[in-house]
Amino acid sequence: MGQRARREHLFVETDGQVYLIRDHGNLRFPRAGEKLPFLTEPNGVMDFGTDRVLRQKPRLDHHPEEWLGRDAIFERTDVDPLVKRAIYTTMIRCVSEVILSNGPRVLMVKAVRGFSKGYWNVPGGFMDYGESPEVGVEREAEEEIGVGIRLDGLLNVYVSGFPGKPAYTLGFVYKGHIASDAFRLKPDEIEDVGWFTVDKALTLTRNPFAKWALVDFFLQSNEARFALSVHRHGAAPHVGGPDRPTVFLDRDGVINRGRAGYVRRPDQFQFLPGAIQGMRLLQDRGWQLVIVTNQDAAGWKLLPEAQLAKVHDRMLAGLRKAGVQVAEIYYCPHNVLSDCACRKPRPGMLLAAARDLGARPRSAWMVGDKPMDVQTGRAFGCRTAWVGPKAWRRRFAAEVRPWSPDVVADGLLEAARAIVRYSEDPVVEASRKSRADPTITS
Numbered sequence: 001m002g003q004r005a006r007r008e009h010l011f012v013e014t015d016g017q018v019y020l021i022r023d024h025g026n027l028r029f030p031r032a033g034e035k036l037p038f039l040t041e042p043n044g045v046m047d048f049g050t051d052r053v054l055r056q057k058p059r060l061d062h063h064p065e066e067w068l069g070r071d072a073i074f075e076r077t078d079v080d081p082l083v084k085r086a087i088y089t090t091m092i093r094c095v096s097e098v099i100l101s102n103g104p105r106v107l108m109v110k111a112v113r114g115f116s117k118g119y120w121n122v123p124g125g126f127m128d129y130g131e132s133p134e135v136g137v138e139r140e141a142e143e144e145i146g147v148g149i150r151l152d153g154l155l156n157v158y159v160s161g162f163p164g165k166p167a168y169t170l171g172f173v174y175k176g177h178i179a180s181d182a183f184r185l186k187p188d189e190i191e192d193v194g195w196f197t198v199d200k201a202l203t204l205t206r207n208p209f210a211k212w213a214l215v216d217f218f219l220q221s222n223e224a225r226f227a228l229s230v231h232r233h234g235a236a237p238h239v240g241g242p243d244r245p246t247v248f249l250d251r252d253g254v255i256n257r258g259r260a261g262y263v264r265r266p267d268q269f270q271f272l273p274g275a276i277q278g279m280r281l282l283q284d285r286g287w288q289l290v291i292v293t294n295q296d297a298a299g300w301k302l303l304p305e306a307q308l309a310k311v312h313d314r315m316l317a318g319l320r321k322a323g324v325q326v327a328e329i330y331y332c333p334h335n336v337l338s339d340c341a342c343r344k345p346r347p348g349m350l351l352a353a354a355r356d357l358g359a360r361p362r363s364a365w366m367v368g369d370k371p372m373d374v375q376t377g378r379a380f381g382c383r384t385a386w387v388g389p390k391a392w393r394r395r396f397a398a399e400v401r402p403w404s405p406d407v408v409a410d411g412l413l414e415a416a417r418a419i420v421r422y423s424e425d426p427v428v429e430a431s432r433k434s435r436a437d438p439t440i441t442s
């Protein structure tokens, strides 16, 4: 994939004026490599499949009146369709949504049609022509649930692209409450409504704005933060601070060899080849390392928590010897029958790291060997890497597909290298930065 030669075009724009070239009576973008009468700087990439449109900022000492105004282009018949398409794509789509809360719980609605069909989402939707975000979200939410809402202020504004599509959407998300819970659901649009804790709500929605907003709501809500109880080892003194790039690591099958009958004694703990090097590489590139592990052995009472702590002390000592510092080990000591916030695929342990260690979904990765680990990362709204030997990956290929990991690798070292490469890609990095959140306090 991606091996076919792609045509590259230059979309040079300043102050609404676009530089085009007349070619056989038609106006088109200059092609990459064609000489321009001025210098330019790269300003993003738009991916149209076989055509790549490279956005360029010109370095000029005057306002280019002689170029074509972008709004005049649609009426003309001599403009290349790709130019029209690219300019149209630069126009922002806006959605406005609301986190309606009741203590630590948030209101979610289940859609019967549209993009979120069959999924839960927070109330809200696309803004109408000429509408402000406040008016839009009140209209959408009240249509959906049939009761009045009261807005308590803006939670945050998010930017999101969609994989394989150059268009992007701006999402305004508000905080609010409802006047009554005598819901009258919009029949052709909403089939159900319910209150959920943030960890549960995160597993129900696939809307990126809803995910990021749920995490931000969690960080701002005393009730939600206090309601989340997660076990942790106490690996290092806590250094909080907002937005610390974080890699979440599953333990068994990623850092150490999994074992039939569980790792129950320190002498059964065996690092996997490359695991320590991978952690070292990530640490050297500025990521904090947080381990998130379901410990079924503890859940089935086969492993007392004090004994688990000894296993973890042994692991940390081995890592320290290699210069690797782990910010924290969160573990779920429950079993598969429990309905706890911490057991993956619920993202409770990742939320705890957001609360305690400044982890943020938009700058985080989750690395794991089970499809459930990838699902957990997706639930939190971060990027994901799925690791394991080829035979393992073949066995679970169908199960992991719905969660589409960003990276697939043989082991932690290969995954770490891919994560580093991914984050050093200027386009990816620019989009990450543009999603940095200014309003979060922790």
Ligand SMILES: [Mg+2]
Pocket (backbone or CB within 6 Å): 250, 251, 252, 253, 254, 368, 369, 370
């Ligand atoms: Mg595992």
